[in-house]
Amino acid sequence: MPELAEVDAYRRLAEEVVGRTVAAVVAPDAWYLKRGLTAAGAEAELTGRTVTSVRRTGKLLLLETSGDGPVLGLRFGMSGRLLVDGHAAVDNLMYASNRELERWDRFALVFAPPRGGDLRMRDSRRLGGVELDPAEARLGPDALAIGPAALAALLESGAPLKARLMDQARLAGVGNLAADEILWRAGLDPARPARSLSPAERRRLHRHLRAAMADLLARGGSHTGDLMPARQPGGVCPKDGTPLVRRTVGGRTTWSCPTHQH
DNA sequence: ATTGTGGCCTGCCCGC
DNA sequence: TGCGGGCAGGCCACAA
Numbered sequence: 375m376p377e378l379a380e381v382d383a384y385r386r387l388a389e390e391v392v393g394r395t396v397a398a399v400v401a402p403d404a405w406y407l408k409r410g411l412t413a414a415g416a417e418a419e420l421t422g423r424t425v426t427s428v429r430r431t432g433k434l435l436l437l438e439t440s441g442d443g444p445v446l447g448l449r450f451g452m453s454g455r456l457l458v459d460g461h462a463a464v465d466n467l468m469y470a471s472n473r474e475l476e477r478w479d480r481f482a483l484v485f486a487p488p489r490g491g492d493l494r495m496r497d498s499r500r501l502g503g504v505e506l507d508p509a510e511a512r513l514g515p516d517a518l519a520i521g522p523a524a525l526a527a528l529l530e531s532g533a534p535l536k537a538r539l540m541d542q543a544r545l546a547g548v549g550n551l552a553a554d555e556i557l558w559r560a561g562l563d564p565a566r567p568a569r570s571l572s573p574a575e576r577r578r579l580h581r582h583l584r585a586a587m588a589d590l591l592a593r594g595g596s597h598t599g600d601l602m603p604a605r606q607p608g609g610v611c612p613k614d615g616t617p618l619v620r621r622t623v624g625g626r627t628t629w630s631c632p633t634h635q636h
Numbered sequence: 637a638t639t640g641t642g643g644c645c646t647g648c649c650c651g652c
Numbered sequence: 653t654g655c656g657g658g659c660a661g662g663c664c665a666c667a668a
């Protein structure tokens with residue numbers, strides 16, 4: 375479930391390793407290394423490099439390294455957590471075990487003295503991954519920064535509105551929980567064709583997109599939305615009390631209110 | 637090119 | 653008490 379809100383917390387945590395130099399790479403899980411990367415390759419490319427800055431686009435966390443070193447791209451999938459010096463950024467992750475087991479450590483940078491310490495990815499379900507120099511251009515604008523014109527452009531499609539919001543190539547950072555929250559706040563039916571929105575509805579969507587993402591970020595997670603507590607069997611709309619409807623839209627479990635979402 | 641589907645992976649929870 | 657099946661969703665390969 376790490377969506378934009380969680381990965382941004384990871385980014386802030388990862389700031390603590392800026393200025394530290396990689397002494398060793400621990401990559402015990404070959405599956406976790408993507409796009410041809412190997413443990414030996416990661417070791418060769420990263421050892422001796424200093425982390426110079428940390429960025430985030432959508433759900434992708436990026437660590438820049440010194441000299442002509444690679445950009446390290448970290449994806450967290452559903453259950454990935456980030457730990458720096460043994461501390462986690464997010465206490466409670468939905469749909470993932472919150473137990474702390476070292477056997478779920480899939481990738482780590484160990485830093486050289488004097489600061490030492492380490493940065494670890496702990497991912498029970500192994501849906502995340504690590505790559506060097508990820509193709510950042512394949513991601514759309516970040517959901518916290520997208521403007522109304524860019525949003526209007528990505529709505530030029532007959533695909534379901536929700537599928538469009540979750541298309542990371544067009545809008546980076548909105549996951550399933552955030553999408554439900556945004557559309558619930560905006561009063562829009564997730565299954566509507568994206569291009570069917572009127573100009574007024576597009577403006578409303580843009581406003582709620584920005585506000586909802588900022589709220590989730592401030593509250594500390596994509597599971598902190600106002601819709602979230604009702605997003606379960608028997609749940610009723612927190613706005614009007616209508617029993618929520620559960621459907622699959624865009625291939626994802628979708629909860630929405632049949633009364634106020636049109 | 638665009639859009640939709642299935643599968644990856646694993647822990648957890650339910651019902652028997 | 654154990655076990656099997658269903659479920660969660662980010663992402664990618666693949667099909668239409």
